[in-house]
Amino acid sequence: MTTTITMQTRFGGWLRGLLIAAVAFGGSVRAQEAEVDPPGRVARVSELNGQVWVYSPETGEWVAAARNQPLTSGDRLATESGARAELQIGSTSVRLDASTELAVVQLDDDKVALE
Numbered sequence: 001m002t003t004t005i006t007m008q009t010r011f012g013g014w015l016r017g018l019l020i021a022a023v024a025f026g027g028s029v030r031a032q033e034a035e036v037d038p039p040g041r042v043a044r045v046s047e048l049n050g051q052v053w054v055y056s057p058e059t060g061e062w063v064a065a066a067r068n069q070p071l072t073s074g075d076r077l078a079t080e081s082g083a084r085a086e087l088q089i090g091s092t093s094v095r096l097d098a099s100t101e102l103a104v105v106q107l108d109d110d111k112v113a114l115e
Contacts, residue, residue, distance in 0.1 A: 043104060044068050079096050
């Protein structure tokens, strides 16, 4: 009877370890599935002259734009008085004059929508 208890204890410990590993592995797989793929198409701020701002919905604030900064759906670009900016989307250039705000409504492989 002592041998049976020892085997049950060993089997129970092994089974517990296997269940813990399965739960840990399953949790990491679910966490990876929740990540969003990066966009297939992005715009970039190709030229800056004066004070130009970028708004990102992820951070919820306006920050100074930088040359070659990527922009994607939901981002906004604004120029102050006397400033200018150029945005490149593939082979297309969009130029912003002073005191202008541009919203990147949709930017993906299928559609480019600016407002």
